[in-house]
Each structure stands twice: as structure tokens, then as C-alpha cells.
Amino acid sequence: MSAKDIDTCDLQCIHEETVNKVRKALLSEETIEDLQNLYKVLGDATRLSIMNALSIAEMCVCDVAAALGMSQSAVSHQLRVLKSARLVKYRREGKQVYYSLDDDHISKLFAVGLEHVRHR
Amino acid sequence: MSAKDIDTCDLQCIHEETVNKVRKALLSEETIEDLQNLYKVLGDATRLSIMNALSIAEMCVCDVAAALGMSQSAVSHQLRVLKSARLVKYRREGKQVYYSLDDDHISKLFAVGLEHVRHR
DNA sequence: TATACATATGAACGATTGTTCATATGTTCA
DNA sequence: TGAACATATGAACAATCGTTCATATGTATA
Numbered sequence: 001m002s003a004k005d006i007d008t009c010d011l012q013c014i015h016e017e018t019v020n021k022v023r024k025a026l027l028s029e030e031t032i033e034d035l036q037n038l039y040k041v042l043g044d045a046t047r048l049s050i051m052n053a054l055s056i057a058e059m060c061v062c063d064v065a066a067a068l069g070m071s072q073s074a075v076s077h078q079l080r081v082l083k084s085a086r087l088v089k090y091r092r093e094g095k096q097v098y099y100s101l102d103d104d105h106i107s108k109l110f111a112v113g114l115e116h117v118r119h120r
Numbered sequence: 121m122s123a124k125d126i127d128t129c130d131l132q133c134i135h136e137e138t139v140n141k142v143r144k145a146l147l148s149e150e151t152i153e154d155l156q157n158l159y160k161v162l163g164d165a166t167r168l169s170i171m172n173a174l175s176i177a178e179m180c181v182c183d184v185a186a187a188l189g190m191s192q193s194a195v196s197h198q199l200r201v202l203k204s205a206r207l208v209k210y211r212r213e214g215k216q217v218y219y220s221l222d223d224d225h226i227s228k229l230f231a232v233g234l235e236h237v238r239h240r
Numbered sequence: 241t242a243t244a245c246a247t248a249t250g251a252a253c254g255a256t257t258g259t260t261c262a263t264a265t266g267t268t269c270a
Numbered sequence: 271t272g273a274a275c276a277t278a279t280g281a282a283c284a285a286t287c288g289t290t291c292a293t294a295t296g297t298a299t300a
Contacts, residue, residue, distance in 0.1 A: 013180065013182040013183075013216070013275080013276065014182055014183055014186050015179075015180075015183055018177050018179060018183055019179075019183050019186050019187045021176065021177065022173050022176045022177055022179065022183075022187045023187050025176045026169070026172055026173065026176075026187075027172050027234075029165075031234070031237065031238075032165050032168050032169055032172065033165060034237040035162075035168050035230075035233050035234065035237055036163055036164060036165045036168055037163075038163075038233055038236060038237055039159050039160075039162035039163035039168075039233060040159075040160075040163030040164075040287095041163075042155075042159035042162075042163070043156055043157075043158075043159035043160030043161075043162070043163040044156060044160075044287085044288075045149075045152050045153060045156045046288075046289090048152050048155050048156055048159075049146070049152055052146055052147050052152065053142050053146065056141065056142045056145045056146075057138050057141060057142055059135075059138060059139075059142065060133065060135075060246080060247090061246070061247060061248090062133040062134055062246065062247085063133075063134055063135055063138055063139050063142075066134050066139050067138075067139045067142045067143050067146075071289085071290075071291095072246080072247075072248095073247095073248085073249090073289085073290070073291080073292095074288075074289060074290080075247095076246095076247060076248055076249080077248085077249080077288075077289080078288085079247095079248095080248075080249085081288095086236075086240075092296095092297090094246090094297065094298065095244095095245065095246045095247080095296085095297050095298065096133070096246065096247085096297095097246075097247065097248095105235070105236060105239065106236075108232055109232050109233065109236060110155075112228055112229055112232045113155050113158055113159060113229065114147075114151070114155065115225070116158060116206075116225060116226075116229060117151065117154040117155055117158055118151075119225065120206075133245080133246065160257095164257090164258075166258075166259090180276080180277090181276070181277060181278090182276065182277085191259085191260075191261095192276080192277075192278095193259080193260070193261080193262095193277095193278085193279090194258075194259060194260080195277095196276095196277060196278055196279080197258075197259080197278085197279080198258085199277095199278095200278075200279085201258095212266095212267090214267065214268065214276090215266085215267050215268065215274095215275065215276045215277080216267095216276065216277085217276075217277065217278095241300100242299100242300090243298100243299085243300085244297100244298085244299085244300100245296105245297085245298085245299105246295105246296090246297085246298105247294100247295080247296080247297100248293100248294075248295070248296095249292105249293085249294070249295090250291105250292090250293085250294090251290105251291090251292090252289100252290090252291095253288105253289090253290085254287100254288095254289090254290105255286105255287085255288085255289100256285105256286085256287075256288100257284100257285085257286075257287095258283105258284095258285085258286100259282100259283090259284085259285100260281105260282090260283090260284105261280105261281090261282095262279100262280090262281090263278100263279085263280085264277100264278075264279070264280090265276105265277080265278070265279090266275105266276090266277080266278095267274100267275085267276080267277100268273100268274085268275085268276105269272105269273090269274090270271100270272090270273085270274105
């Protein structure tokens with residue numbers, strides 16, 4: 001039974017004070033979920049490559065596909081995901097739609113990750 | 121045929137200069153893959169919750185399980201993932217193993233994400 | 241308005257991932 | 271050394287995700 005496990009654990013191993021302190025200070029489930037969604041979007045090589053490209057220049061969908069050697073469809077699908085996570089923005093000009101990183105804040109997200117990865 | 125598509129695209133829509141410029145400036149595939157792995161690890165509510173908890177206090181596996189209402193097994197599995205991404209470190213003390221965030225740099229990763237999520 | 245083209249979207253398939261359950265490892269203390 | 275306990279790990283199943291293929295939408299131009 002899980003009740004038994006928890007009890008056993010409560011009695012034998014847990015630092016109750018720490019656990020209570022931590023419990024009170026935890027972020028809300030909603031915030032954690034938002035963070036999860038953000039990082040999940042960033043956790044894909046295709047999307048990171050797209051963001052990498054857009055951090056260099058504003059580009060239309062076709063440009064991105066050509067630069068990365070991907071299909072138009074795949075790029076479009078992923079741009080949609082990036083857009084709904086507010087990581088990229090777009091502007092329409094005639095038939096083309098030009099995408100770019102949403103703001104400088106996004107580059108920072110990218111940069112902090114890079115720092116970690118390169119730090120050994 | 122994909123060759124036809126690419127040609128059509130090349131002739132009709134691509135800004136060749138931009139594409140070439142971007143191609144040259146792209147991060148290496150290896151770097152992108154490292155970034156992907158990092159963010160993928162962060163892109164899970166359980167692991168974020170664990171990191172959230174550890175950012176408040178160093179804790180043993182049992183404490184974490186109790187604080188988050190999770191099974192010991194699930195916590196252990198995820199701590200392993202966090203460990204291999206160098207996001208947490210541990211020290212053994214008797215039967216218990218105490219985990220904490222690997223360094224202050226990790227809190228920054230967390231914080232930058234939070235900023236984005238909270239910014240509207 | 242009809243055609244061409246850039247982009248978006250829906251369905252479906254294969255691959256990846258997180259949990260659970262069962263059990264193994266490793267440490268302490270009698 | 272043997273029992274108790276904290277932690278780790280392996281296998282397997284369900285759920286989630288990214289791609290492809292086919293097609294729809296929307297814009298410009300003849």
C-alpha cells in the first residue's frame with residue numbers, strides 16, 4: 001500500500017522540517033506547467049535550429065527550409081509551435097511570411113543554455 | 121520529387137544571400153544536440169518540480185518524494201536524468217544520498233525561463 | 241476570375257519518453 | 271554476518287511528439 005510506504009518514510013527517513021519548508025515555497029503547478037511547455041518547445045533540435053537561424057536573420061518559411069535542408073511542411077509545423085510559445089513572431093509581406101525571434105529576451109534564453117552546454 | 125521542389129523554391133522564393141549567410145553562421149549540429157538534450161531534460165514537470173525543490177533546500181531522495189507526493193522510484197529515475205545533464209549533484213551520507221542543484225548557473229537557467237513565462 | 245505559388249493544416253505512423261512494478265545494490269547497526 | 275532501510279535500476283506499457291503526405295488557405299498577377 002502506498003499509505004504504508006508514506007508512513008514508513010515519514011517515520012524513518014524524512015526531515016519533516018525541510019519537507020514542510022520546501023512544500024510551502026514551491027512554485028504553483030500552473031507555473032511549473034508553463035515552464036515545462038517552454039522548455040519542451042526548446043527541447044527539439046529542429047526548433048532550436050530554426051531559432052538559431054532566426055537569431056541571425058529574419059527569414060521567410062522557404063528560406064528557413066532551404067537553410068536547414070528541411071521540408072516546408074516540417075518547418076511550418078514547428079514555426080507554429082514556436083509561435084504559440086511566443087518564441088518567434090512574424091509579419092506578412094505579400095505571399096511570404098517573415099519570421100524572427102520574438103524579442104531580445106528570447107536570445108537570452110538561448111544564450112544561457114549555450115553557456116551551460118559549453119561550460120565543459 | 122523533392123529535387124523539383126527545391127529547384128522551384130530556389131528560383132522563386134529564396135533569398136539566396138540570406139540563406140548562405142545563415143548557413144555559415146549556424147551552430148554545429150553537436151552544439152544543437154547538446155542544447156536539445158539540456159532543454160529536453162528541463163521540459164518535464166516532474167523534473168522541474170524536483171529542481172524547484174532542490175533550489176530551496178538540499179534534500180535526500182525520500183524527502184523529495186514526500187515533498188512532491190511522488191513515488192521513490194520515479195524520483196530516483198528522474199534524479200538520474202538530472203544528474204547526467206549536470207543539473208544536480210549529490211553527496212552520500214550514510215544510507216541517504218543528498219541532492220542539490222549543481223551550481224548557481226543552474227538557478228539562472230531556471231530563472232530565465234521563469235522570466236519568460238511570467239512576462240505576460 | 242483563373243492560375244501560380246508561399247504557407248498552413250489534418251491525419252497517421254514510428255519513435256521517444258515517463259511511469260509503475262519488481263527487484264537489485266549498498267549502507268548501517270545489532 | 272544478517273536484518274532493515276534508502277536508493278538505484280530493468281522491463282514493459284501507455285501516452286506524447288515530430289515527421290511525412292496530401293490537401294487547404296490565402297495572396298498576387300495575368
